[in-house]
Amino acid sequence: MVEKTLLVEKKLLEKVSSKEEIKKEIKEEVIEKKENSKSEMEFPKIKEEVKPKKLSIEDLPGVGAATAEKLREAGFDSMLAIAVASPGELTEIAGLTEATARKIINTARSKMDMGFESGDQLLEKRKNILKVTTNSQALNNLFGGGIESGAITECYGEFGVGKSALAHQLAVNIQLSKEKGGGEGMAVWLDTESTFRPERIKQIAELNNLDPEKTLKNIKVARCFNSDHQMLLAEKVEDLITKDNLPVRLVIVDSLMGHFRSDFAGRGQLSDRQQKLNKHMHVLQKIASNYNLVVYITNQVMSKPDTFFGDPTAAIGGNIVGHNSTYRVYLRKGKKGTRVAKMIDAPHLPESEAIFQVTEKGLVDVT
Numbered sequence: 001m002v003e004k005t006l007l008v009e010k011k012l013l014e015k016v017s018s019k020e021e022i023k024k025e026i027k028e029e030v031i032e033k034k035e036n037s038k039s040e041m042e043f044p045k046i047k048e049e050v051k052p053k054k055l056s057i058e059d060l061p062g063v064g065a066a067t068a069e070k071l072r073e074a075g076f077d078s079m080l081a082i083a084v085a086s087p088g089e090l091t092e093i094a095g096l097t098e099a100t101a102r103k104i105i106n107t108a109r110s111k112m113d114m115g116f117e118s119g120d121q122l123l124e125k126r127k128n129i130l131k132v133t134t135n136s137q138a139l140n141n142l143f144g145g146g147i148e149s150g151a152i153t154e155c156y157g158e159f160g161v162g163k164s165a166l167a168h169q170l171a172v173n174i175q176l177s178k179e180k181g182g183g184e185g186m187a188v189w190l191d192t193e194s195t196f197r198p199e200r201i202k203q204i205a206e207l208n209n210l211d212p213e214k215t216l217k218n219i220k221v222a223r224c225f226n227s228d229h230q231m232l233l234a235e236k237v238e239d240l241i242t243k244d245n246l247p248v249r250l251v252i253v254d255s256l257m258g259h260f261r262s263d264f265a266g267r268g269q270l271s272d273r274q275q276k277l278n279k280h281m282h283v284l285q286k287i288a289s290n291y292n293l294v295v296y297i298t299n300q301v302m303s304k305p306d307t308f309f310g311d312p313t314a315a316i317g318g319n320i321v322g323h324n325s326t327y328r329v330y331l332r333k334g335k336k337g338t339r340v341a342k343m344i345d346a347p348h349l350p351e352s353e354a355i356f357q358v359t360e361k362g363l364v365d366v367t
């Protein structure tokens with residue numbers, strides 16, 4: 001009996017010690033990982049700026065499980081998203097009647113704290129906003145000092161106009177110190193058309209006296225296979241920040257519409273496409289504002305055959321893209337190989353133009 005107990009005890013001890021060992025091993029591994037990540041990046045950690053409100057949309061009258069699902073699918077996943085929606089949007093997306101949509105929106109508005117903040121609080125918040133340099137003073141001025149964090153910046157224009165060139169430039173510049181117009185952080189690149197060129201990053205880094213290898217390490221690239229994958233990857237950016245502790249400061253989507261355009265090519269699929277696109281844009285907006293990130297998206301153009309005056313091209317993606325982009329810039333080719341950027345939509349900036357050039361060194365002013 002005693003022997004048996006001893007045996008059991010011995011076995012238990014063995015178990016415990018092996019558990020201890022495992023624990024120790026795990027601990028060592030974690031420390032090692034932490035040290036690795038420390039030596040790789042010397043950027044400050046990203047904190048969540050605003051905690052999202054945790055109120056469920058099922059609390060709204062007339063929103064059952066099916067409607068809630070439809071609303072969520074389209075990106076209306078919070079009280080706030082519904083409170084700021086228009087009845088037309090909800091009717092189009094969730095198939096509600098106009099009257100129900102109105103009722104839901106009004107209830108969402110009355111139920112939630114719309115979050116009044118005093119002017120000085122807002123000014124304090126605005127102080128944290130980054131203005132990331134494009135390398136061209138003229139282009140920086142067009143954006144009111146640089147590409148802003150906490151917002152979505154969209155550039156659209158025909159092929160070869162410099163949309164991806166600006167993406168490469170920003171992926172490097174985001175890593176600069178704040179004094180130099182950077183964001184002291186990393187870039188995430190959602191690549192839908194294999195346009196990311198590591199050689200180009202190396203070239204820009206070298207010609208700007210930065211360590212090319214380090215610069216490349218601080219850019220995380222993910223190839224998107226289709227629009228669903230693209231949407232999923234955008235959602236995963238939050239995990240990189242909160243779970244992997246990566247100091248992500250810039251998210252690039254180049255190009256936004258490529259997959260959406262081909263995945264929903266049929267005539268009857270337009271409303272499906274717009275729903276998904278709306279959700280994707282909301283996710284991008286949410287990460288931009290919750291983590292004070294720069295979100296840069298590129299977009300293609302289509303010709304408007306019914307235009308008689310002005311430029312006969314328009315960005316694709318319709319109102320959903322336009323309304324969800326904070327800054328919207330149209331790029332076109334200018335004289336002698338220059339590029340012209342025109343601010344189409346911005347909250348507090350005038351409609352103006354800037355001229356720049358794409359060179360080996362990256363984007364530069366026209367001299």
Ligand SMILES: Nc1ncnc2c1ncn2[C@@H]1O[C@H](COP(=O)(O)OP(=O)(O)OP(=O)(O)O)[C@@H](O)[C@H]1O
Pocket residue numbers: 157158159160161162163164165166195358359360361
């Ligand atoms: N290393 C370089 N040196 C000089 N100019 C370059 C260099 N790399 C790219 N360019 C210029 O940038 C242009 C390519 O621009 P970019 O790839 O950004 O176009 P885009 O707007 O993204 O087009 P698309 O719609 O095809 O994706 C080229 O036409 C070229 O003029």
Ligand SMILES: [Mg+2]
Pocket residue numbers: 163164165195254
């Ligand atoms: Mg491109």
